[in-house]
Amino acid sequence: MINAKLTTTQKQEIVTKIRESNTFKKASTSNALLQYLNEATLKGVNLKESVIDIEFFGSKEVSDKNNPRVRVNIYNLRKKIAQYYENEGKDDVWHLTIDKGQYEVRFFKKQLSKQLVKRIKWVHIIPYVALVITLFALIFTNTSPKTPTIWKSIINKEKPTNLFIGDHFGIAGNTITGGVGWTRDFNINSVNEFYELLEKKPQLKVSQKPANYTYTTRMAALATQQFERLFQHYNQDLPIRFSTLTSISEIKEGNAIYAGPIKNNNQFIHFFNEGNPYFEIKNNKLYFHNHTERKDTIFNLKTTEINEEYAIVSRYAGIENTEHFVFFSDHDIGVSATSELFTNLDSIEKFTNTHLKDKSHFTALFKVKGQNRTNTDIKLEMAVGF
Structure with a gap:
């Protein structure tokens, strides 16, 4: 790979081609973020997390602290770029990248050494290339997990x-x-609920406003690490x-995994209730009913104990022929x-067995x-297949 000298117009053409690809069409945030980073790089903006948070995400608070929203979206953008070059852009001569630890867009050109190309006698090596490909295919087929x-x-x-990730509105x-x-x-879990509160208590308008960022607990980092490791094992993003x-x-875009609390009144509680024939979450309780062999039971999910709690795991059919896998609890x-x-x-x-x-x-x-x-003991109370 060598560094490439491109005009501003040529760089924008490369960015536009990527943004209009099938890989980026449905990734609205990554699409817009790529355009912003390219323009900022061309302008010579000193890009860092706080700058991106203010200029792209519209944050009104200046902070030098690490910003998980920026890091997550940059991480997703890098994955999308890699996915594009693995598929639609695999034959592109000019590439762009966002180096780890950096936010500027860098362009480079891939090319083989001319002397190497001249020395290669393709007629002689094609049979060997085919043999190697066949061997790799056999190995992969037999060893793929x-x-x-x-x-x-x-x-x-x-x-x-x-x-x-189940985060909390603030x-x-x-x-x-x-x-x-x-x-x-915990009674206010969205912008809509916040403004409904202001209608009831207008005196709060002068002292309260929706925060520009949410927060997650330790469970978010731990669960993300576990799921990422599993998906990497099967070479999946x-x-x-x-x-x-x-x-x-x-x-609705695809399959979904949810990991987080119940008390944030997240949207997956509704999908859980719709997808479960025997279970329902309502008012911080888990209702089990209508089963032909087991008696109806109610479990209180809200507890003042921080060292003991219920956790719900459920795999059910989502909407539009998708699948959901959810992990609920109130504490970490x-x-x-x-x-x-x-x-x-x-x-x-x-x-499973x-x-x-x-x-x-x-x-x-x-x-x-x-x-x-930190969990020290886990005990299965009940498991119901359907």
Whole structure:
């Protein structure tokens, strides 16, 4: 690879071609972010997380702290660029890249050494190339890892899968100590709910406003690590999104994994209730009913204990022929423990053989205990296939 000298117009043509590709057509954020980064690079902007957060995402607060929203979207953009060059752009001579740790767009040109090309006698080497390709195909066929039944159609190349992290909506303004800061109210989980509150309490308009960022707990990082590791094992991408910044249409784009709390009133609770014939989450309770062999039961999901809680894991049919795999709990230990359990190949096989048999969907309830937000014990309370 060598560095390329291109005109501003030529660079924009390369960016436009990528943005209009099938890889980028449905990735609206990555599409717009690529255009912004290219323009900023051409202008000589000193790109860093805080600058991108303010100029692209519209943040009104200047901060030098790490910004997970910027990092996640840059990470997804790099994956999309790599995906483009692996498929539609595999024959492109000019490439662009965003180096790790940097945010500027860099262009380069791939080319073979001319002397090497002249020395190659293709007629002589074609039979050997064909032989090598055949051997690699045989090796790959025999050694490619088999996807566990429980993850089939979630981990595949035919339909994309997104990981949705359960984050928390916040309010910026006066705090109970008289200062100014970020506040979490579990009764307010979206911008719409916030403005509904202002209609009831208009006096808050002068002191409160929607915060420019949300937050996640430790479970988000731990669960993401587990799922990313599993998908990498099968050479699959796993784009990451935040639940408060996600619309129904984005969830419908493909298969979905949700990992996070119940108390943020996320959209996957509705899909869980629609997709489960025997379970329903309502008012911080899990209702089990209408089963032909088991009695109706109600589980209280809300607890004041931080060292013990219920965790729900469910695989059910989503909308428009998609699949959902959700991991619910209110504190860190539940989601952390179950995401670890269902990404361990031995645990997956044992659970499948014991509880699923010929069923493709299920809901399982676990009681998880822990210390300092770290799980120390996990016990299966019930598992129902359907």
